[in-house]
Amino acid sequence: xxxxxxxxxxxxxxxxxxxxxxxxxxxxxxxxxxxxxxxxxxxxxxxxxxxxxxxxxxxxxxxxxxxxxxxxxxxxxxxxxxxxxxxxxxxxxxxxxxxxxxxxxxxxxxxxxxxxxxxxxxxxxxxxxxxxxxxxxxxxxxxxxxxxxxxxxxxxxxxxxxxxxxxxxxxxxxxxxxxxxxxxxxxxxxxxxxxxxxxxxxxxxxxxxxxxxxxxxxxxxxxxxxxxxxxxxxxxxxxxxxxxxxxxxxxxxxxxxxxxxxxxxxxxxxxxxxxxxxxxxxxxxxxxxxxxxxxxxxxx
Amino acid sequence: xxxxxxxxxxxxxxxxxxxxxxxxxxxxxxxxxxxxxxxxxxxxxxxxxxxxxxxxxxxxxxxxxxxxxxxxxxxxxxxxxxxxxxxxxxxxxxxxxxxxxxxxxxxxxxxxxxxxxxxxxxxxxxxxxxxxxxxxxxxxxxxxxxxxxxxxxxxxxxxxxxxxxxxxxxxxxxxxxxxxxxxxxxxxxxxxxxxxxxxxxxxxxxxxxxxxxxxxxxxxxxxxxxxxxxxxxxxxxxxxxxxxxxxxxxxxxxxxxxxxxxxxxxxxxxxxxxxxxxxxxxxxxxxxxxxxxxxxxxxxxxxxxxxxxxxxxxxxxxxxxxxxxxxxxxxxxxxxxxxxxxxxxxxxxxxxxxxxxxxxxxxxxxxxxxxxxxxxxxxxxxxxxxxxxxxxxx
Numbered sequence: 030x031x032x033x034x035x036x037x038x039x040x041x042x043x044x045x046x047x048x049x050x051x052x053x054x055x056x057x058x059x060x061x062x063x064x065x066x067x068x069x070x071x072x073x074x075x076x077x078x079x080x081x082x083x084x085x086x087x088x089x090x091x092x093x094x095x096x097x098x099x100x101x102x103x104x105x106x107x108x109x110x111x112x113x114x115x116x117x118x119x120x121x122x123x124x125x126x127x128x129x130x131x132x133x134x135x136x137x138x139x140x141x142x143x144x145x146x147x148x149x150x151x152x153x154x155x156x157x158x159x160x161x162x163x164x165x166x167x168x169x170x171x172x173x174x175x176x177x178x179x180x181x182x183x184x185x186x187x188x189x190x191x192x193x194x195x196x197x198x199x200x201x202x203x204x205x206x207x208x209x210x211x212x213x214x215x216x217x218x219x220x221x222x223x224x225x226x227x228x229x230x231x232x233x234x235x236x237x238x239x240x241x242x243x244x245x246x247x248x249x250x251x252x253x254x255x256x257x258x259x260x261x262x263x264x265x266x267x268x269x270x271x272x273x274x275x276x277x278x279x280x281x282x283x284x285x286x287x288x289x290x291x292x293x294x295x296x297x298x299x300x301x302x303x304x305x306x307x308x309x310x311x312x313x314x315x316x317x318x319x320x321x322x323x324x325x326x327x328x329x
Numbered sequence: 330x331x332x333x334x335x336x337x338x339x340x341x342x343x344x345x346x347x348x349x350x351x352x353x354x355x356x357x358x359x360x361x362x363x364x365x366x367x368x369x370x371x372x373x374x375x376x377x378x379x380x381x382x383x384x385x386x387x388x389x390x391x392x393x394x395x396x397x398x399x400x401x402x403x404x405x406x407x408x409x410x411x412x413x414x415x416x417x418x419x420x421x422x423x424x425x426x427x428x429x430x431x432x433x434x435x436x437x438x439x440x441x442x443x444x445x446x447x448x449x450x451x452x453x454x455x456x457x458x459x460x461x462x463x464x465x466x467x468x469x470x471x472x473x474x475x476x477x478x479x480x481x482x483x484x485x486x487x488x489x490x491x492x493x494x495x496x497x498x499x500x501x502x503x504x505x506x507x508x509x510x511x512x513x514x515x516x517x518x519x520x521x522x523x524x525x526x527x528x529x530x531x532x533x534x535x536x537x538x539x540x541x542x543x544x545x546x547x548x549x550x551x552x553x554x555x556x557x558x559x560x561x562x563x564x565x566x567x568x569x570x571x572x573x574x575x576x577x578x579x580x581x582x583x584x585x586x587x588x589x590x591x592x593x594x595x596x597x598x599x600x601x602x603x604x605x606x607x608x609x610x611x612x613x614x615x616x617x618x619x620x621x622x623x624x625x626x627x628x629x630x631x632x633x634x635x636x637x638x639x640x641x642x643x644x645x646x647x648x649x650x651x652x653x654x655x656x657x658x659x660x661x662x663x664x665x666x667x668x669x670x671x672x673x674x675x676x677x678x679x680x681x682x683x684x685x686x687x688x689x690x691x692x693x694x695x696x697x698x699x700x701x702x703x704x705x706x707x708x709x710x711x712x713x714x715x716x717x718x719x720x721x722x723x
Contacts (some may be wrong), residue, residue: 087538111397144386
């Protein structure tokens with residue numbers, strides 16, 4: 030499907046007026062995801078930004094036009110697996126989908142996601158990675174970039190602080206589960222995202238995982254009008270590469286001929302404003318190392 | 330055709346659950362529940378059941394898979410013990426507050442620390458206020474019968490609550506007894522298919538499950554949940570009668586009374602220890618004591634009225650707990666039974682006993698001793714702050 034056809038040929042399944050921050054690219058991603066998946070979908074939205082802005086709903090109102098529910102933070106994949114077992118046993122084809130933040134995915138919900146991936150539960154699991162617990166006031170997660178300010182990795186007046194540890198390379202961890210389909214996506218590349226959701230929808234022999242990189246306006250200190258630009262810079266600098274892994278075969282979807290320095294991405298974001306040149310060099314070196322590893326995997 | 334076999338408790342549970350034809354089963358092995366998981370996977374590979382099965386990576390996921398499956402409309406089954414139940418607590422509480430009629434066997438095992446794996450209902454009694462129905466059984470026949478009845482109670486439109494059938498680890502789970510297995514046709518007649526109307530995740534009829542809910546609505550949910558628990562008191566008795574009419578066995582409904590009618594004192598028990606206790610009652614009866622036994626079956630909902638009817642007017646009763654209530658210096662059931670008596674105006678002295686923790690035997694001699702103490706209480710009064718511990722010599 031052409032991205033341009035999304036509006037004319039698909040149905041908007043997320044209510045207008047949900048209360049996401051102005052310029053939130055997670056809301057945009059969710060709308061794209063649901064347009065491609067269509068109404069024959071059961072949607073799990075665990076506690077997090079999209080739960081908080083009303084996608085599941087408040088009181089007697091819902092923010093979605095499909096069956097939608099709050100799984101627990103630590104059990105989205107297992108609850109979906111149970112739903113899928115029910116419909117599979119009846120021979121009914123239904124998309125059973127999680128749209129979960131990185132806290133629910135790489136931290137609290139990792140065990141059940143890993144279990145579902147290993148067992149081959151036929152669910153679609155989409156993680157919106159905004160690098161921390163952005164809904165509850167910007168706390169760190171296992172997916173927060175090294176050096177970043179968060180409310181639980183504060184920075185003092187001398188500019189010392191920030192997260193001390195590396196970001197968990199979660200797409201790679203999911204790829205190593207040997208699931209039929211793993212892909213990364215980015216709200217600045219909607220056509221690429223559409224292609225990947227369509228592929229995930231076709232998978233019928235196991236779990237499909239999509240990891241969307243979503244810079245957070247409010248929690249990271251990004252200007253609303255630069256929401257998409259910052260997301261794009263993460264790809265152009267190889268900081269958050271676009272790639273997919275189909276049945277064990279790695280493929281780069283974007284291979285920038287002249288990648289931009291990571292610094293260009295970092296300096297648009299307030300949570301990195303205290304980083305020294307040395308810190309930035311370290312993140313550049315780390316980005317290069319991971320990129321080369323990915324290129325090697327894609328050349329196999 | 331109904332048939333007779335020699336079954337251990339876990340076999341009885343697995344066969345009982347299978348006869349109910351669950352759509353989805355998910356379980357994770359833990360001693361002493363493990364053989365249930367093995368039996369069920371064997372039934373599946375042998376083509377004896379057509380349930381979808383998930384060999385999950387933890388108990389948290391076992392209950393989570395069932396929550397999803399039940400929300401989609403399946404009849405479901407799982408089983409666990411002690412630490413597994415503790416790990417499951419988050420989705421456990423939620424299964425009841427979502428009003429999902431999930432059935433789970435709990436093979437009661439003591440809680441650590443210290444490290445232990447032997448019997449005792451501390452695991453499930455500790456979480457008796459998480460909204461589930463909890464029924465405790467005495468023998469393997471009762472396990473099998475109650476697995477089938479569990480679905481009928483849980484799925485009743487006036488109840489719609491998840492249910493635990495609890496039985497003592499090793500004492501029942503690994504002990505073999507004669508068990509009658511009802512014919513599948515009889516069970517099918519007894520137990521209609523599960524058709525959820527109150528909650529269902531189905532793209533043909535979209536529903537938002539659990540939006541963020543304000544207190545005034547949450548209070549309405551809790552009000553109805555409490556009412557459903559009270560409704561279950563009636564349904565449990567009805568289902569017991571219906572099962573007796575169709576399949577030929579009753580287990581007493583809310584409680585079992587043993588030689589209580591003309592008794593002046595009563596010993597209150599629960600679970601597998603009741604067999605030894607009944608022997609002790611018989612021995613004491615021959616000595617001229619007018620002692621009776623009250624076996625608690627249903628802990629949630631707590632049949633307070635029914636219990637007080639049995640104990641009211643007696644000279645004294647004692648409660649033998651195979652568990653502790655930290656902070657009360659007694660067992661849990663002692664407090665529950667006394668609350669029931671207080672609520673229904675029965676002023677009867679009562680003696681707290683604790684015994685059998687960590688799988689220790691509670692023997693006939695313990696009950697003979699307990700009965701003596703109950704009669705001493707009747708004659709001299711009771712210091713109910715002083716729990717009597719029933720211990721074995723080492």
